[in-house]
Amino acid sequence: MKVKLEVPVSPEWERAFARAAEDRKAGIAPERVACRTYRIASTRPNHTPHTVVIKSVVRLEVTCDCEGATNGRVCRHMAQAWDAAVARIARGDDAQTAPEPTPALSGAEIERRMAAAFR
Numbered sequence: 001m002k003v004k005l006e007v008p009v010s011p012e013w014e015r016a017f018a019r020a021a022e023d024r025k026a027g028i029a030p031e032r033v034a035c036r037t038y039r040i041a042s043t044r045p046n047h048t049p050h051t052v053v054i055k056s057v058v059r060l061e062v063t064c065d066c067e068g069a070t071n072g073r074v075c076r077h078m079a080q081a082w083d084a085a086v087a088r089i090a091r092g093d094d095a096q097t098a099p100e101p102t103p104a105l106s107g108a109e110i111e112r113r114m115a116a117a118f119r
């Protein structure tokens with residue numbers, strides 16, 4: 001584990017991490033959709049993807065909108081998103097410290113802005 005946790009890893013979290021590892025092997029990968037927010041495909045057929053929000057990496061504070069998590073359980077989605085968030089931090093591009101890059105401007109947009117600035 002690459003992060004020093006402030007809380008013990010409960011057996012429930014250990015099971016969730018094990019299930020998340022299985023999902024990763026099966027090709028399910030969390031997609032980062034916003035700062036600390038991940039979308040993860042459901043393992044059940046015809047289910048909408050789940051949205052997971054990382055509130056604290058070191059305290060394992062994670063929310064998911066799936067049925068299990070709504071009922072207070074630690075789910076595989078939370079573990080998958082947590083893994084993804086830790087991987088981001090390890091790469092040094094955690095959203096908390098690095099702002100989202102601004103998209104490159106098109107040539108036409110740059111010309112428009114220049115024209116507006118020197119009017």
Ligand SMILES: [Zn+2]
Binds near residue numbers: 050064075076078
């Ligand atoms: Zn979930």
